[in-house]
Amino acid sequence: MQERPAEQIIRLLTERRQTLAVAESCTGGLIGHMLTEVPGSSEAFLGGAVAYANSIKEKLGVPAETLKQYGAVSAQAVEALSTGVRTWAGADYGLAVTGIAGPGGATEAKPIGLTYIGLASADRVQVEQHNFTGDRSAVKRSTANAALTMLEETLMRGSGIHPEPHHAS
Numbered sequence: 001m002q003e004r005p006a007e008q009i010i011r012l013l014t015e016r017r018q019t020l021a022v023a024e025s026c027t028g029g030l031i032g033h034m035l036t037e038v039p040g041s042s043e044a045f046l047g048g049a050v051a052y053a054n055s056i057k058e059k060l061g062v063p064a065e066t067l068k069q070y071g072a073v074s075a076q077a078v079e080a081l082s083t084g085v086r087t088w089a090g091a092d093y094g095l096a097v098t099g100i101a102g103p104g105g106a107t108e109a110k111p112i113g114l115t116y117i118g119l120a121s122a123d124r125v126q127v128e129q130h131n132f133t134g135d136r137s138a139v140k141r142s143t144a145n146a147a148l149t150m151l152e153e154t155l156m157r158g159s160g161i162h163p164e165p166h167h168a169s
Helices: 005-016 030-036 054-059 064-070 075-089 136-158
Strands: 020-024 045-050 093-099 114-120 125-131
Touching (some): 020 030, 030 136, 054 064, 075 093, 075 114, 114 136, 125 136
Parallel strands (some): 020 045
Antiparallel strands (some): 114 125
16 A cells, blocks of 8 residues: 555654654644654654744744745745744754635735745755645645645655656646
């Protein structure tokens, strides 16, 4: 039976004695929930924060100027958030998400379903942009799944295993 992304992530991190922390805005803790459904996740998953308010994003390292200039839903904000949660928790990896789940909060420039995922390690930060469809729950689920897939693929590349290419939606 093929492992789900959360299972594979926990297994790979545990084998490597590496750790993960998350900062979730639009998913409201769903990523943490999915990770902690895996038995033994406490070996690798340190924890995280549901960083809904900008004031919490700032406490996790997103500069107020970044929020003012680019907004909370931006590549710049999620990059700072993934780096900030990694530093805050003392983790090997920091995974962060921000987006517009709807039904409100959208603008012409930032529609419902626009999400950004950031993944920080000691030597780099990756950012993906997605445009998901569906209701609030669907956008949250799609964002959480995409974030876990991004991390899983990064960990697999680091092990010499090359997963099938993933294309941002």
